[in-house]
Amino acid sequence: MRVNACAIFDLDGTLTDSREGIVRSLVHALEQLDRPLPNDAALERCIGPPLRQVFVDLLQSDDGELIERAITTYRQRYATVGYRENRVYEGIPEALAELQEAGLRLFIATSKPLDYARPIISEQGLGSYFEELYGASLDGTLSHKRDLLAKLIAEQHPQLSRSVMVGDRKYDIEGAREVGLPCLAVRWGFGDADELAAARPAAQCDEPVELAGTICAILGG
Incomplete structure (x- = not known):
């Protein structure tokens, strides 16, 4: 070669x-925003695409301020705990x-x-x-x-x-x-x-x- x-x-x-850390951090963000939780299969499909697109789809919104709040809340957990759940x-x-x-x-x-x-x-x-x-x-x-x-x-x-x-x-x-x-x-x-x-x-x-x-x-x- x-x-x-x-x-x-x-x-x-x-x-x-990386399922555990990503899914738990998505759940954390949605709960903090008081949004309904999708089923496990839907959350697992969120692993792979860019995070902004993930929250556009999960929140069914293109509100930039809301998307940024969701990303910030997700990262509050992922940056301290979630990345180790791997x-x-x-x-x-x-x-x-x-x-x-x-x-x-x-x-x-x-x-x-x-x-x-x-x-x-x-x-x-x-x-x-x-x-x-x-x-x-x-x-x-x-x-x-x-x-x-x-x-x-x-x-x-x-x-x-x-x-x-x-x-x-x-x-x-x-x-x-x-x-x-x-x-x-x-x-x-x-x-x-x-x-x-x-x-x-x-x-x-x-x-x-x-x-x-x-x-x-x-x-x-």
Whole structure:
């Protein structure tokens, strides 16, 4: 595998199971705003999109002031407690080590703000696997996967024909396609089978133990 072959990973639902911290923080925000709570399935579907879009959908409102209040309230809990309610999926460290040994450059591109993504990666012991971490700003800049990937490509100059995005939601697949990358969809995250099939990824992966082999197969070596 050539040195400039790359695998670019989403974070939530791909490397770590972040459901508990995100859902509890969403519930906290909605309760503080005295808004009705959706069911668990609806809350889980909120894991992946940019946070502002999540609250536009949950609150059924485009009132900018209300959305900002919701985000601030969410972050009051998430920044102190929620980001720690997280665990690495079994088999992920081994898969990352195997990809490193194969000579791939590894990156993260997440819609989560860097202020939260960096401590998560550090506390979960994943930092040594990745060359760089790309994430959103707290003001929402770079919260769309297309923009994150465009920035990564401009700065890191990966060989696109030897690079792949890895994620669990349609946002990963669509964002990768917009910048000319194939996407491997993982099926242990938060995107259901219908969503992933409709988004048309390059391939799908059922378990982390299959991850390194599937990535290498997509990249042709």
